[in-house]
Amino acid sequence: MLKLLYVASEVAPFIKTGGLGDVAGSLPKALSEQGTDVRVVLPKYSSIAQEYRSKMKKIYSGIINVTWRKKYFGIDELKYKGITFYFIDNEDYFKRDGLYGYKDDAERFVFFCRAVLKMLPIIKFWPDVIHLNDWQTSPVSVLLKLEYMYDKKYQDIKTVYTIHNLKYQGIFPKAVLNDIVGIDYRYFENGDFEFFNNINFMKAGLLYADALTTVSKSYAEEIKDPYFGEQLDGVLRRRSDCLTGITNGIDQDEYNPQTDPFIPVPYTVADALEKKIENKVVLQKKLGLPVKRNIPLIAFISRLVEAKGIDLLIRILDELLQYENVQFVLLGTGEYKYQEWFQNLQWRFPTKVSVNTTFDNKLAHQIYAASSHLLMPSRYEPCGISQMIALRYGSIPIVHAIGGLKDTIIPYNSHTTSSGNGFTFPHYNAHELLFAIKRALEKYNDIIMRRRIIKNAMSSDHSWNKSAKQYRDLYKKLLKKE
Structure with missing residues (x-):
């Protein structure tokens, strides 16, 4: 059975600010239904509702290094609708109002990415593929290739990186690369992170992931053009052979006018x-x-x-x-x-x-x-x-x-x-x-x-079934499986 770790900075129904949260909440469910052993990991934000927090089980507490910083690192586990979810715990980083927009966002999400990789032997789950989403998770592919390249248990793990919106890239001062990411400046000088004398997390994710996807076929073509490319169109053209557009779906159980508890008068296509x-x-x-x-x-x-x-x-x-x-x-x-x-x-x-x-x-x-x-x-x-x-x-x-x-x-x-x-x-x-x-x-x-x-x-079919199959085919192609 194909083993997948799905990594996102927000996942519905636990926490979401937009479309990423919806996708991260629905796609793993569809993949599981098609025979994938999928686990999902996200930060344990304080704004996650108590109805979910009360059901989480603490499975690990320890310390992790973010360069010279020693930080508390906890893992909570929750089984929800047949999927195992892991929540990375650190109150310094995640006990805040909202999810994004803080001055230390680079440090917060580098911590999260380091915790994701350190978590694998603790939970005894070695995925075939790690699926990453947007800039907040891009350091996983970088760290996997630069810091874990000689560890046999990590060497065969493939990464898929999905662009949900190219506009939000995770751009930070140059000093962040060495002081927080813990990567040598030569990876700035060679262009892997460099972006107009800053560093760009998304750019690194595009360069280090084994496969790239975005959330519709047309958008996959549009972002190779300077008008839509948000100054990364050159990188995307360079990696165009690895880029696939897979159109999102929606959860048709949640959005069903026949059973929707929120609407006064249920209905079907007939009436x-x-x-x-x-x-x-x-x-x-x-x-x-x-x-x-x-x-x-x-x-x-x-x-x-x-x-x-x-x-x-x-x-x-x-x-x-x-x-x-x-x-x-x-x-x-x-x-x-x-x-x-x-x-x-x-x-x-x-x-x-x-x-x-x-x-x-x-x-x-x-x-x-x-x-x-x-x-x-x-x-x-x-x-x-x-x-x-x-x-x-x-x-x-x-x-x-x-x-x-x-x-x-x-x-x-x-x-x-x-x-x-x-x-x-x-x-x-x-x-x-x-x-x-x-x-x-x-x-x-x-x-x-x-x-x-x-x-x-x-009558239009925009369920996740077709999209999930396309993702499974992509994973198998990466792993050279039939």
């Missing part, structure tokens, strides 16, 4: 159109919007940052709300200037707009179930999860055809076979976004066509 209207009425009452059964309800569920296409929305929403009979619901937090603009929009259109600048998972489920459409005009999108959740709930995505959005949303075509599960626009342009919304609204007014596109959306 989705009628039951979505009932969910919409409940949501309109909850959010203080006028109850209008037949009005399109357009949703935007996202972080409020420039990369999510906020600037395009700002350019078109006034015109859309003035001239179209629609309602608009926003859920998300982010930059203050964007939150303020949307609050002002709600003030100007109180009967058409509901702005909810918070994180509320229950409300998110209710919006997916109630909305007719979901907007995702992202400037770039490595994969995207919201559009796949929206499909599952029959909320029709309107997206910029980029990255994972291009791979998962097929433009609806009523003139040929009535195929497609959403609406797309090809160029990052406010007018094209507006025209795509208007095309979608035209189809909304045709009940037969609306029922057909909802069926297409809800």
Whole structure:
């Protein structure tokens, strides 16, 4: 049986800030179901809920060196839904509010990576493959090749490194390399870590891992181009023969309108159109919007940052709300200037707009179930999860055809076979976004066509089964197994 150690800085349901946490919570489960002996390791953050912390079992306490620093190193174990999870414990590093954004993030995650490798003989688990995710885990592949290269038990372990978002790279001052990572400066001078006179953890991860993946096929191609490459496109072109795009899935048990405990009126593809209207009425009452059964309800569920296409929305929403009979619901937090603009929009259109600048998972489920459409005009999108959740709930995505959005949303075509599960626009342009919304609204007014596109959306298969098989094939290829 193939043995896999999956390493991530966040894992749902224990702790998450975004898509990485969702993937790390779902992919190992799918891999296990396909016959992989998979274990997962993450930091033991103090913000992990007590319902999980109370069930953890302490299996080791000791000391680990982070260069000259001697640090407490604990391992807690928890078996959850058939998977064994390990939590690396150190309160100096992980008893804090939030997960990232501290001045000592380099030290925190170097400690974590060193602990991951030191943990293997303690838990008596020697993986065939270690699967790493984003910059916080990249030192594992470096340390494995530079510090453990002569240890026979570690020599045959292969590493896979997944880029979830190339923008976040782990860039730190040059001194961190020797003082914290514990690597000689010649690995700066040879370019392995060097990045405009700083060091770059992600760059090192891209160079030292045995295989690279990212979270959609289109994004794997886009990041080799300077426009999307975040100044690492040269490294990615150099290693393009090792780079594979594998599109993420979603947990179809968690996102199931037939059994979802968060939505007022459950439904299936057979009765989705009628039951979505009932969910919409409940949501309109909850959010203080006028109850209008037949009005399109357009949703935007996202972080409020420039990369999510906020600037395009700002350019078109006034015109859309003035001239179209629609309602608009926003859920998300982010930059203050964007939150303020949307609050002002709600003030100007109180009967058409509901702005909810918070994180509320229950409300998110209710919006997916109630909305007719979901907007995702992202400037770039490595994969995207919201559009796949929206499909599952029959909320029709309107997206910029980029990255994972291009791979998962097929433009609806009523003139040929009535195929497609959403609406797309090809160029990052406010007018094209507006025209795509208007095309979608035209189809909304045709009940037969609306029922057909909802069926297409809800019939889309974005479970983890296909993706997990692709990952297993990649692992086996690395190990030269059939």
